[in-house]
Amino acid sequence: MSENPELMIVEHVLDAVADQRLQAGTKLGEQALCDLFSCNRAHVRRALATLAAHQVVDLIPNRGAFVATPSEAEARDVFQARRAIEATIIRNVVRNANATDLTALRAHLEEEDRVRSANDRSRAIRASRAFHMLLGRIGRNGVLEKYLSELTMRTSLIIGLYGSNRASLCDDDEHSRIVESIVNRDEATAQSMVDMHLRHIESEIDFNKERPRGGPLSVLIQPTVPE
Amino acid sequence: MSENPELMIVEHVLDAVADQRLQAGTKLGEQALCDLFSCNRAHVRRALATLAAHQVVDLIPNRGAFVATPSEAEARDVFQARRAIEATIIRNVVRNANATDLTALRAHLEEEDRVRSANDRSRAIRASRAFHMLLGRIGRNGVLEKYLSELTMRTSLIIGLYGSNRASLCDDDEHSRIVESIVNRDEATAQSMVDMHLRHIESEIDFNKERPRGGPLSVLIQPTVPE
DNA sequence: ATAACATAAATTGTTAACAATCTAAATAGA
DNA sequence: TCTATTTAGATTGTTAACAATTTATGTTAT
Numbered sequence: 001m002s003e004n005p006e007l008m009i010v011e012h013v014l015d016a017v018a019d020q021r022l023q024a025g026t027k028l029g030e031q032a033l034c035d036l037f038s039c040n041r042a043h044v045r046r047a048l049a050t051l052a053a054h055q056v057v058d059l060i061p062n063r064g065a066f067v068a069t070p071s072e073a074e075a076r077d078v079f080q081a082r083r084a085i086e087a088t089i090i091r092n093v094v095r096n097a098n099a100t101d102l103t104a105l106r107a108h109l110e111e112e113d114r115v116r117s118a119n120d121r122s123r124a125i126r127a128s129r130a131f132h133m134l135l136g137r138i139g140r141n142g143v144l145e146k147y148l149s150e151l152t153m154r155t156s157l158i159i160g161l162y163g164s165n166r167a168s169l170c171d172d173d174e175h176s177r178i179v180e181s182i183v184n185r186d187e188a189t190a191q192s193m194v195d196m197h198l199r200h201i202e203s204e205i206d207f208n209k210e211r212p213r214g215g216p217l218s219v220l221i222q223p224t225v226p227e
Numbered sequence: 228m229s230e231n232p233e234l235m236i237v238e239h240v241l242d243a244v245a246d247q248r249l250q251a252g253t254k255l256g257e258q259a260l261c262d263l264f265s266c267n268r269a270h271v272r273r274a275l276a277t278l279a280a281h282q283v284v285d286l287i288p289n290r291g292a293f294v295a296t297p298s299e300a301e302a303r304d305v306f307q308a309r310r311a312i313e314a315t316i317i318r319n320v321v322r323n324a325n326a327t328d329l330t331a332l333r334a335h336l337e338e339e340d341r342v343r344s345a346n347d348r349s350r351a352i353r354a355s356r357a358f359h360m361l362l363g364r365i366g367r368n369g370v371l372e373k374y375l376s377e378l379t380m381r382t383s384l385i386i387g388l389y390g391s392n393r394a395s396l397c398d399d400d401e402h403s404r405i406v407e408s409i410v411n412r413d414e415a416t417a418q419s420m421v422d423m424h425l426r427h428i429e430s431e432i433d434f435n436k437e438r439p440r441g442g443p444l445s446v447l448i449q450p451t452v453p454e
Numbered sequence: 455a456t457a458a459c460a461t462a463a464a465t466t467g468t469t470a471a472c473a474a475t476c477t478a479a480a481t482a483g484a
Numbered sequence: 485t486c487t488a489t490t491t492a493g494a495t496t497g498t499t500a501a502c503a504a505t506t507t508a509t510g511t512t513a514t
Binding site for chain 4: 455456457458459460461462463464465466467468469470471472473474475476477478479480481482483484
């Protein structure tokens with residue numbers, strides 16, 4: 001646990017949020033983080049400021065830091081923003097994807113298949129997000145990739161809060177059909193498939209079924225599965 | 228200069244960058260900021276962490292904080308991201324704009340006219356950005372609005388670095404024609420006008436004409452003109 | 455005069471101590 | 485038994501001091 005402790009904390013919190021190990025509303029106490037990452041409070045505070053800038057953490061004066069709990073309105077904005085951003089990303093992907101990229105996409109689909117049959121929910125969530133992030137990487141626009149990273153994390157919080165049971169993960173079949181249209185260099189189809197895919201995910205959310213928020217912090221240390 | 232000094236610093240730096248008062252590469256020394264905002268270094272450091280998270284500041288270990296200097300590749304990504312985001316924003320605007328919003332848009336056009344005839348470059352830059360931010364507000368998607376805010380600031384840095392003389396500000400006529408199509412509820416036209424407008428701005432950039440970077444910090448305190 | 459080196463100043467990084475605020479527990483009163 | 489108040493503990497906010505590193509200055513030798 002050496003290296004820059006500040007980045008360490010940020011990365012681990014983001015990872016835990018993305019994997020839905022850290023629930024919305026969980027308190028991120030300063031001393032607790034100091035202990036977990038064996039560093040001093042100055043590091044923790046700067047890390048929390050960074051996380052707050054990414055909208056993953058709410059900073060409440062004199063109360064502390066909490067994992068953000070997106071409202072219904074915010075959730076709708078996040079999904080619309082994802083449609084806007086991923087529309088351009090998928091266009092870039094269809095245009096730029098080379099043989100290596102296509103191989104990576106196929107490999108990912110196999111991984112998703114494997115994970116699904118293994119019935120490992122945690123890995124499934126991870127893999128679902130990884131697909132979208134893979135598209136982001138192949139799209140070769142660092143700005144959009146970073147925004148997508150933020151938005152997928154906020155999506156994780158939203159699904160954790162309001163998602164129905166099956167809504168938790170992307171439909172593998174939709175992913176594979178997206179890859180298919182990428183292989184075919186069919187821009188229009190790829191774009192509409194991604195748009196529908198995102199609307200599908202959003203549709204399986206029920207804002208009346210708010211779940212209990214807050215949870216343990218220990219999940220932060222869970223070794224990051226190397227994908 | 229009371230109130231939360233952290234937000235104070237962030238806001239002032241962002242404002243100065245947006246107005247092109249703060250040049251790319253300018254060093255943001257901790258003690259200098261402490262003096263300017265009469266606070267301690269802990270505040271300054273957290274503010275710099277926040278600014279770094281927004282990609283407006285580069286944090287170099289043991290060297291300090293510097294206003295970011297976007298590369299050519301980053302500049303292209305920023306403009307593509309703007310097209311992606313503002314396309315959705317303008318669609319929202321055409322759909323959502325009510326009478327009050329239209330009045331605000333017309334008032335803004337008049338302000339731009341006034342500023343142009345006054346030949347006040349500083350206010351002109353401010354007004355140009357304000358137009359896009361006004362669209363962002365009327366679009367009523369907080370996520371996209373925030374991203375647009377970040378991207379317009381990075382655009383300011385890019386234009387400050389590589390922009391030709393006239394490229395510094397938006398063409399007022401293009402703005403007024405965008406408003407016209409909003410009034411007409413002509414979604415397709417509005418969208419293509421915004422897209423062309425952004426491409427126009429990008430086209431007036433010359434990456435061979437890199438300008439000297441770095442500058443004074445005193446500009447930070449310049450009283451924020453209330454628009 | 456220039457380059458390399460040594461020294462001094464300034465800047466960033468780190469840590470600890472103290473103050474202010476909030477949370478929770480315990481006590482007292484209705 | 486329940487509510488209100490007080491008290492103790494824990495947590496966040498603030499500040500200062502010290503260490504490590506970098507930058508600037510000045511000296512010496514070629």
